[in-house]
């Protein structure tokens with residue numbers, strides 16, 4: 001080759017920028033160009049985390065970290081050894097961006113603005129001379145003998161190496177040009193959504209949060225813990241979002257029609273709850289009204305809703321509950337059933353499960369195992385995480401590895 005190595009990065013998102021700047025730092029002689037189809041680069045970073053950008057998660061054990069990815073866990077366990085959460089923190093900090101950790105372990109820029117991350121990535125790209133071409137959708141890609149030919153609406157571009165970072169592709173039709181180029185793709189389904197419960201009376205409790213719940217999909221092994229939020233449409237909050245991610249494929253097959261079983265008391269078992277309620281009924285607070293006192297710290301509105309559903313009168317006192325009602329209450333607390341019909345996007349914060357099949361990607365380099373010179377990073381891979389900064393961490397990690405090896 002008697003020209004500088006030409007590296008084409010397809011897609012100007014988090015993974016595209018991270019792989020491009022890493023490539024240029026490792027192979028300064030190479031010409032690195034980002035091709036972005038829209039008018040703006042890094043547009044998802046801009047809107048991420050409600051405009052604050054949840055950059056990563058305060059989880060330093062790579063095995064534990066990998067457990068937050070319904071798709072890609074095994075693959076990322078190895079990838080994180082090359083670029084971990086600590087590396088992300090150091091990378092940004094060494095460029096003047098301090099990340100802070102919130103009580104739920106989510107990490108944001110201290111500025112609380114996603115623009116800080118955009119500015120940092122842009123400055124790095126400009127300083128390193130990465131070329132950025134906007135409004136340049138790549139429509140086709142063909143591997144020739146020792147280079148790639150990329151097709152745009154108006155021209156053919158050649159590149160020695162390609163890093164594909166086009167993000168999640170929500171429809172199979174959008175994957176056609178990548179399939180045609182010879183990549184195996186896993187069918188896309190949405191992940192991270194909330195559950196609709198049309199016309200269910202629980203929606204009148206919109207805004208109520210129960211902090212410690214355990215949710216399950218009926219007749220499935222899927223279980224998730226965490227706060228549950230009642231919304232105008234049904235249910236959301238971390239426990240529901242986790243279920244939507246782990247069950248993304250299964251719930252799509254069921255056309256989002258299933259029963260959700262909620263344990264309102266943090267997964268506590270029947271016997272423990274029965275014992276707690278019995279001692280309350282027989283103890284010094286036995287004369288108090290059931291609707292006014294619960295020993296579990298469940299929000300008052302939700303507790304009263306549970307009691308109403310069981311047909312308890314407002315005047316019913318703990319010491320009048322009786323065995324039958326006690327059993328009904330125990331069952332309602334551990335197995336409260338809600339029919340789900342449909343889904344809603346969570347604050348528009350969805351990700352796509354599916355994408356480039358991982359078995360054809362070498363985790364040590366992010367290179368296609370058969371098609372030399374083609375690399376991948378970010379959500380285009382069949383990798384997705386739950387909420388909490390995990391999706392960006394996967395983009396930084398895979399982007400870094402691709403950029404580090406693309407020029408070799």
Ligand SMILES: Cc1cc2nc3c(=O)[nH]c(=O)nc-3n(C[C@H](O)[C@H](O)[C@H](O)COP(=O)(O)OP(=O)(O)OC[C@H]3O[C@@H](n4cnc5c(N)ncnc54)[C@H](O)[C@@H]3O)c2cc1C
Nearest residue numbers: 011013014015037048049054138166167378379389391392
């Ligand atoms: C509203 C919202 C909020 C989010 N908040 C967070 C958060 O706080 N923390 C977190 O970890 N994750 C968050 N996510 C998920 C996260 O944004 C994505 O996982 C991440 O952006 C993936 O990065 P990527 O570079 O792979 O893809 P993208 O960011 O989607 O970038 C892909 C780019 O490729 C371009 N492109 C696509 N096709 C072509 C083509 N043919 N030719 C040229 N260019 C093309 C696209 O226009 C886009 O700019 C959020 C997602 C959404 C939707």
